[in-house]
Amino acid sequence: xxxxxxxxxxxxxxxxxxxxxxxxxxxxxxxxxxxxxxxxxxxxxxxxxxxxxxxxxxxxxxxxxxxxxxxxxxxxxxxxxxxxxxxxxxxxxxxxxxxxxxxxxxxxxxxxxxxxxxxxxxxxxxxxxxxxxxxxxxxxxxxxxxxxxxxxxxxxxxxxxxxxxxxxxxxxxxxxxxxxxxxxxxxxxxxxxxxxxxxxxxxxxxxxxxxxxxxxxxxxxxxxxxxxxxx
Amino acid sequence: xxxxxxxxxxxxxxxxxxxxxxxxxxxxxxxxxxxxxxxxxxxxxxxxxxxxxxxxxxxxxxxxxxxxxxxxxxxxxxxxxxxxxxxxxxxxxxxxxxxxxxxxxxxxxxxxxxxxxxxxxxxxxxxxxxxxxxxxxxxxxxxxxxxxxxxxxxxxxxxxxxxxxxxxxxxxxxxxxxxxxxxxxxxxxxxxxxxxxxxxxxxxxxxxxxxxxxxxxxxxxxxxxxxxxxx
Numbered sequence: 001x002x003x004x005x006x007x008x009x010x011x012x013x014x015x016x017x018x019x020x021x022x023x024x025x026x027x028x029x030x031x032x033x034x035x036x037x038x039x040x041x042x043x044x045x046x047x048x049x050x051x052x053x054x055x056x057x058x059x060x061x062x063x064x065x066x067x068x069x070x071x072x073x074x075x076x077x078x079x080x081x082x083x084x085x086x087x088x089x090x091x092x093x094x095x096x097x098x099x100x101x102x103x104x105x106x107x108x109x110x111x112x113x114x115x116x117x118x119x120x121x122x123x124x125x126x127x128x129x130x131x132x133x134x135x136x137x138x139x140x141x142x143x144x145x146x147x148x149x150x151x152x153x154x155x156x157x158x159x160x161x162x163x164x165x166x167x168x169x170x171x172x173x174x175x176x177x178x179x180x181x182x183x184x185x186x187x188x189x190x191x192x193x194x195x196x197x198x199x200x201x202x203x204x205x206x207x208x209x210x211x212x213x214x215x216x217x218x219x220x221x222x223x224x225x226x227x228x229x230x231x
Numbered sequence: 232x233x234x235x236x237x238x239x240x241x242x243x244x245x246x247x248x249x250x251x252x253x254x255x256x257x258x259x260x261x262x263x264x265x266x267x268x269x270x271x272x273x274x275x276x277x278x279x280x281x282x283x284x285x286x287x288x289x290x291x292x293x294x295x296x297x298x299x300x301x302x303x304x305x306x307x308x309x310x311x312x313x314x315x316x317x318x319x320x321x322x323x324x325x326x327x328x329x330x331x332x333x334x335x336x337x338x339x340x341x342x343x344x345x346x347x348x349x350x351x352x353x354x355x356x357x358x359x360x361x362x363x364x365x366x367x368x369x370x371x372x373x374x375x376x377x378x379x380x381x382x383x384x385x386x387x388x389x390x391x392x393x394x395x396x397x398x399x400x401x402x403x404x405x406x407x408x409x410x411x412x413x414x415x416x417x418x419x420x421x422x423x424x425x426x427x428x429x430x431x432x433x434x435x436x437x438x439x440x441x442x443x444x445x446x447x448x449x450x451x452x453x454x455x456x457x458x459x460x461x462x
Contacts, residue, residue, distance in 0.1 A: 008282070010242075055314045055315060077310060083287070148456075225379075
């Protein structure tokens with residue numbers, strides 16, 4: 001390694017694709033406005049270089065705190081982007097993460113490391129710095145696949161919710177209508193939901209029964225997986 | 232980035248977990264015998280530092296060629312391991328890959344970068360260098376999940392095969408018996424197999440019909456996914 005040390009000049013960064021779920025809106029993504037060159041003043045994913053004494057997961061959490069003031073409800077490694085030429089300054093290998101938050105519980109706050117932090121609809125993204133559009137495309141594909149075989153993202157709902165809110169979460173993430181009857185049947189068959197004795201009135205329809213998640217079952221399915229076949 | 236350049240001292244490497252499928256044997260993994268310190272003389276995953284002008288995928292292919300003389304039939308990024316302290320020499324972030332080969336078509340050949348290259352049963356692995364056992368554990372889990380929703384690894388079979396060989400591939404990768412009748416029904420329902428008019432005799436049983444893969448359908452399912460629910 002000593003002989004290679006002087007040969008290799010590659011930096012390691014982390015970037016985060018954080019999805020925000022707003023009830024009855026398109027899926028959103030957190031972007032920050034860059035305050036340094038290159039792409040100064042342009043929008044980009046939150047992220048930055050990893051510190052020498054810092055694990056990758058800690059680096060991405062720190063960057064999210066510094067650039068947007070948030071701590072995601074769900075965060076996992078997505079993919080590592082390392083092609084030559086993806087950063088005009090220096091070879092940078094970026095370990096990208098995928099995260100989810102419920103924006104109602106997270107006020108954005110751009111600290112010193114960014115000029116601004118905002119939610120953008122995935123259908124109205126600005127032009128992005130570096131290869132960040134490609135990273136977002138891959139993150140969205142992963143999220144849409146993942147939600148079909150793992151109960152990811154259910155923690156974006158409030159603790160108590162009506163069934164239509166869970167349906168909306170799926171419809172929003174998948175980005176298209178789903179077979180609602182089949183979806184309800186499947187979800188109920190997994191024993192993931194606990195009925196409460198409470199109801200919630202929405203609009204002019206009948207009040208909907210409030211549900212909570214069975215946390216034990218949720219963890220079990222996170223580990224073992226399920227399958228919804230939403231197509 | 233200029234100010235950070237001197238601050239960051241992290242190297243980027245690639246490592247590969249290459250699974251080999253031998254008919255009627257346990258799943259195997261390719262290991263190389265290290266010829267440099269640390270862990271000199273010990274077994275490890277093939278891999279090494281990325282060159283400055285080389286993409287990550289190219290780096291792992293080069294290392295596999297140099298250390299074991301092979302080119303995998305299937306290769307994809309697995310996960311990036313970057314915790315501090317995982318290499319005693321220097322902070323090294325390793326982008327790990329998962330690959331599959333049919334060893335009958337790949338003779339191992341340890342070139343100058345390793346003292347030996349061999350297949351080991353996943354049930355009889357030697358003590359491994361660095362955090363490579365952990366990388367293998369995660370690769371195995373990924374492969375076992377993946378094969379349930381994507382037709383990965385079917386290219387480990389010969390071009391023409393009897394159905395029991397496909398069953399064996401699944402049983403070997405999953406590491407336990409499967410519901411054969413249900414499996415056959417599912418596989419056939421996806422239209423993935425073409426029947427040939429040829430038969431192959433194995434042991435004392437009736438000759439089995441030879442199948443080939445419908446490559447078009449294979450590609451389609453690789454993209455869209457399926458679900459086998461082998462449990």
